[in-house]
Amino acid sequence: MTIKKLCIFFSICYFCTNIYAQTVNNLGVNYTIHSKSLNEDRQIQVFVPESYKTTDKKYPVLYILDGQRLFPFGVSLLKSNTHFQLTPEFIIVGITNKYPDRFGHFIDIEKRFLKFIEEEVISYIDNSYRTSDKRILFGWEYGGSFVVQTMMDKPDLFDAYLAASPFPLDNKIEELDNFLSNNPRINNMLYFSVSPYENQVNIGTKKLDSLLKLKAPKTLNWNYKELENEEHLSTPYSTIYFGLKKFYGYYPELQFNSLEEFTKAGGLNYVNEYYKKRALDYGFSSNLSDWTMFSLTRNAIRAKDYNQFDIFINEFKETGFLERIRINRSCLIAEYYLENKQYDKSIEIFSLLADKYPNSELPLIGLGDNYKSLLNNKKASMYYRKAEKLFKNKSN
Known part of the structure; x- marks a missing residue:
């Protein structure tokens, strides 16, 4: 032995x-x-x-x-x-x-x-x-x-x-x-x-x-x-x-309760450094998580700060997070573009969601709302009818 x-x-x-x-x-x-x-x-x-x-x-x-x-x-x-x-x-x-x-x-x-x-x-x-x-x-x-x-x-x-x-x-x-x-x-x-x-x-x-x-x-x-x-x-x-x-301070996905908290922490520079540290300590990806990107964008919506909202979307859009997050969250972003009369951007997102989620009426209603605001009642009615048909089929 x-x-x-x-x-x-x-x-x-x-x-x-x-x-x-x-x-x-x-x-x-x-x-x-x-x-x-x-x-x-x-x-x-x-x-x-x-x-x-x-x-x-x-x-x-x-x-x-x-x-x-x-x-x-x-x-x-x-x-x-x-x-x-x-x-x-x-x-x-x-x-x-x-x-x-x-x-x-x-x-x-x-x-x-x-x-x-x-x-x-x-x-x-x-x-x-x-x-x-x-x-x-x-x-x-x-x-x-x-x-x-x-x-x-x-x-x-x-x-x-x-x-x-x-x-x-x-x-x-x-x-x-x-x-x-x-x-x-x-x-x-x-x-x-x-x-x-x-x-x-x-x-x-x-x-x-x-x-x-x-x-x-x-x-x-x-x-x-x-x-x-x-x-x-x-x-x-x-x-x-x-x-x-x-x-375990660097373990969770980063989330801020407000834009003020985000700014006080150091803005996107702090966020990026946090994810680098998180990756080093725990082996996660150094890329920002979908939840962090969405929650930052939502903070801008809640603060009614369109400029900061648009900065976030332009910063995060290429990551494809809009296609990965839940549909109601993506719709919230598209709706905020609509609220601010950015119809092209809103339609682009709702169209993407309509293709990705063909069985959901939410993107169709969003497209209808956009065309209604653009006074294109023909297109608006078309999307509303599609949404109504989907809803009735799911109800049956």
Whole structure:
């Protein structure tokens, strides 16, 4: 037996002697681990994404402290995010911390608890599942303080550190100051947030925010958010959502809520750079997505800014996106040309759609509306009759 095979064999034997129970349910698999670091039995929960069984790719892992409460939310968020393509798929690991022991785990024996996570939980997950080298750690309250401490103790263990209402932090500010001075090239992500109404918690987070503004290296991707509509018990949910959104910032198709937001971001130069970065990070095409091109055009329509609308269409038309997007969206664009008396452009698009969708009455009605505006009642009537006939045939 080779040395490599022996290592694998002894590794399997080690885990078999320490993981002695598991149950499967709709939220994945529950494991009971006997932790040598803590000298006690520990429960963890594992959920793999939908594609895990049908692919051979490796997945990032999100580790959630207080899994007994927050693991189900993580699973729900994963399903929602991947359905709407807001983040890539990832594995979720919930680490159970029961009351009142959790306070001691995160404060009194935090070094031992971190050893348990690094040497027993992460090792088991990496040996049992197809994991990539990307890891995220989330914690709330005392668990949030533990997350910040973990970043200082093991900055390379996780790529992103997400902390909701981290407490206590006052006693860590001096250590954090030294840590930042001694790690000028740290390139992790730190995301921490709090409700504005958490009193003692706010004192610590504001001190951390002030320290980071003064001392954080440019390579540290950090963000502090006050969650105006949350309270102490609800900050974990918003923090996981916004933290993942921040970490996977270049993953979604780009969308702006208004032309003002688009202009403030940097206009088309920003949009093009975003898609280059998206392609580099996740392997997508560097071309703008159809949704981005349509949503930008729709923002111009909603703002009644014809000049910007026409700029977008001229910029995007050669990509063929008008033929690929949903017919009602293409019709909206053609209708806006009609509204602005640009009949030739409107007719061109409606004619293209009529050829592409011969069983839809929408382009025919649009052509009828154009010719009616041009006082060509004969042609208008012809298209209206065709649309009416199609509608009646579908009704029957």
